Amino acid sequence: MGPGKELLTLGLLYMAGICFSCQLGFNKIGSKCFDVNECEYITESCGNNAECFNTNGSYYCQCKHGFKNHKETVNFTAANGQCLDDNECLDSVNICGLGGNCSNRIGSYECICQFGYTNRANNSREPCIDINECNEAERNGEDLCGAGGTCKNIAGSYRCRCPKGYTNYGNNRTRCSKLACDSFNADSGPAPSLGGLADILVMMRNSCLALSNPSPSGEVKADGEALLEKLFTATVAILTPGHLDSSEDVSELLGTVENAIMLIGPQLKHNRTKIDTTETDAEIAVQRGQTRPTGQIHLTNENAALDTDWTTAAGTGSYPGFAMAALLSYKNLEISVNQSFEELIGRENDTAVPSSLHVTSKVVSVVVSNPSTQNLSSPIKFTLRHLQDRKESPEVKYICAYWSERGTWSTDGCYHQCSNATHTVCTSEHLSSFAVLMALYPMKHTFGLKLVSMIGLIISLLCLILCILTFKFCRSIQGTRTTIHLHLCICLFLADLVFLAGISQTTPKGGCRFVAALLHYFFLGVFTWMLLEGVQLYRMVVLVFNATIRPLYLFLTGYGTPLAILIISGIIRPQGYGTDEHCWLSLEHGLIWSFFGPVCLIIIINVFFFIVTVWRLAQKFTSLNPDFSKLHKIKAFTVTAIAQMCILGLMWVFGAFMFEEGPVAVVYIFTILNSLQGALVFIMHCLLSKQVREEYAHFLSCICTPQKKRYSDFSSTNPSSSQSQGSRSGQHTGESQI
Structure with missing residues (x-):
């Protein structure tokens, strides 16, 4: 009911009192006036x-508890007062005590206690008082400060004082943990062989001793960030x-850094700390x-990511009041640890041994505060980025390993x-x-590849036999260039x-090395004779007289140069001949360049x-008077020599990729070129040569013509025809005279 209605009601009561001769606030009933209870009517x-x-x-009217009349009078009526909320937090100083914060409510207030304080009798309107955590823990049978620690109550908290040899890493509310400063003592074990590691051990030992010997006040000054x-500097x-020359040096460094992080981690002030050098x-x-903390942990950097949880990081043993997890990535250490794979060879896929x-x-x-790191309650997961993008395949496998x-x-x-091509999850x-x-596994040659290689090589060998017989006995093409082709x-x-016969015969080891040495020598010989052909063509064009090369010089160069390279290579690195997959030069330590180097130079x-x-x-x-017949022959020689160089050179371009564990298509191309190069040489130097074709035709005619007819033809030949034949023969031998 609003103020207007209240006045109207009072007015009616007043008029009633006048009419019946009763005072204001009274009502006449019969001949008597009785008091009106305004609280019931209004x-x-x-x-x-x-x-x-x-x-x-x-x-x-009187205001209820927690409210106050805005007219500042205790008793009032609707006409001269109104109750508003009384802000007790402003009216009373320290109403909630030193450890409480007052929060006003409508008609009341609430004391919110700070950490380490509580309300009396759990009444939120009572002042907050200090909690004696040391006494509470003792009554409940708890050990707040750990083994050897002494609990001391302070306003709103408590402090753990640790004896010598123990520390709470400068955190007063952390349990005392025993320190193992001897782990940073080089004198207690083998002296570190790695230069600079002793300085780190001394630095960490001094820090550990400072933590284990607190000041008389019990305070420990810890600066984890600076340490x-x-x-890392x-x-x-x-x-x-x-600088890391051996696996022992690597082990010493890794162990020292991990122990140092275990000591430094609890001293860090922030929940997350990153450092990059x-x-x-x-x-x-x-x-x-x-x-104990719970929840997931995700640590990451440019090259790695770690996923685990706080339960794994803290462990199931005695909880020291903190838990820590660290992910440390070494930016160049893979160069020093690209060794020591003895335990893995033969263990990965027992049926297949990786070639490298x-x-x-x-x-x-990965470092955690859990002291039992050799048998975690749940596995950790980490993701590592590959140094080079490459997908898994039958020849490539990724292995997760630890040092x-x-x-x-x-x-x-x-x-x-x-x-995938970029990352591996372990x-x-x-x-x-x-x-x-x-792990690179030797490529498994299919039956089809082996069949193509065998058929092609047999065809190549047959063609090369025909080439050798042709260059040896075909008199019309004899000369320096033919001699070069013969020995090539x-x-x-x-x-x-x-x-x-022997490329895949990897056992015994000595026989495989002999096969590799023979292949090295003969393939170098092929390219050396090809170089001599280039020299001969150059002399034929540039020199007018004496364009031929003496056979002695040809043999010394063609067979002596490969032999010299073979002897030098064998003396420098004899173990490089023969591998576990092929009887060829090893790709390690650069021995392969004793072949590819001379080939590229040639x-x-x-x-x-x-x-x-x-x-x-x-x-x-x-020129004014060119000898067209001679020039056309040299032109034909040059074209075939260039084609021959392209075929042999292109084959070894694909061969380089094949022995580098290249794609299957590259292996097929190399196999086809290697198998058919003899046939291609036969086509270029024999079938495409007019003189050789005529010699073949003459030879076949002699075989196919009956003996009687050949005798009659021979007896009927007149001197003039013999002279004509001799003239043609002289024309044919003109090629050798160039």
Whole structure:
């Protein structure tokens, strides 16, 4: 009921009193006046936040607890007052005590206690008082400060004082943990062989001793960020490529850095800390509290990512009041650890032995505060980026491995989950330093590939035999160039024969090395004789007289040069001949360049000779009196020599990729070119030569013509026809006279 209605009602009561001679606030009943209870008639006269009190002939209002009349009077009526909320938080100083914060409510207030304080009798309107955590823990049988720690109550909290040899890493509410400063003492074990590692050990030992010997006040000054920066600055010089010479050095460094992070992590002030140097990239996560933390952990950097949970990081043993997880990535360490694969050879896919293993990711270390890291309650998952993008295939497999205490790569308890061209996901049941290894398996040659190779090589050998017989007994083409072709075909024939019979005969090892040496020698001989052909063409065009090369010089160059290269290579690196997959030169330590180096040099020199030859031929064709017959022959010789160089050179371009574990298509191309090069030489130098074709025709006619007819033809030949035949023969031998 609003104020207007209240006045109207009072007015009516007043008029009633006048009419019946009763005073205001009274009502006449019969001949008597009785008091009117305004609180019953006027139910909302005082509002919702006040109480109505009836008096003789009137009434008054009083505000409820937590409200105050805005007219500052205790008793009032609807006409001269209204109850508003009373803000007790402003009216009373320290109404909630030193450890509480007052929060006003409509008609009341609430004391919100700070950490370490509580309300009396759990009444939110009572002041907050300090909680004696030490007494509470003792009554409940809890040990707040751990073994050897002393609990001291302070306002709103408590402090743990640790004895010598223990520390709470400068966090007063953290349980005391025993320190193992001897782990940073080089004198207690083998002296570190790695230069600079002793300085790190001294630095970490001094920090550990400072934590284990607190000041008389019990305060420990811990600066984890500064110590972490000093640690990684000191490791930069050690991690520079070339300084880690042995697996023992790598193990010492990895173990020292992991122990140092275990000591530094609890001293960090922030929950997440990242640090990046030229050699390392680290992220550390820390959680503190009286209860074990829960939830997922995700740490990441440019080359790796770690996924685990706080339950795994904290462990199931005694909880020290904090949990830590760290992911450390080494930016160049894969160069130093690309070794020690003895434990893996023969263990991966027992039926297949990888031809080579190498590290194909950055090396990362995972560190947690859990002391039982060799048998985690749940596996951790980490993702590593490949150094080079390459998909898995039958010839390529990615292996998740860890660096063991023995200084070798191992896969025990470390499992491969999945891979794509750029990343590999691994899981591990223990913690260590991890990396992804790429295993290259020998390509399994299909039956079709072997059949193509065998048929092609047999055809090539037959064609080379025809070439050798042609160049040896065809008198019309004899000359320096034919001699070169003859010995080129001999070397190619022997190379193909050895290739067909022994390229895959990898046992015994001595026999495989002999096969590899023969292939090295004969294939180099092929290219050496091809170089001599280029030199001969150059001399034929440039020199007018004495364009031939003496046979002695040809033999010394054609067979002596490959022999010299073979002897030098065998002396320098004899173990490089023969591999586990092929009886060929090893791709390790650069021995393969004892073949590809001379081949590339010969091709470059021949290209120069051919360019000069073509240029001089063009000049001679435009001269005043050119000998067209001679020039056309040289032109034909040059074209076939260039085609021959392209065929042989192109074959070894694909051969280089094949022995590098190239794609299957490259292997087929190499096999086809290698198998048919003898046939191509026969076509170029024999079937495309008019003189050779005539010799073949004459030879076949002699075989196919009956003996009687040949005798009659011979007896009827007159002197003039003999002279004519001799004249043609002289014309044919003109090629050898060039």
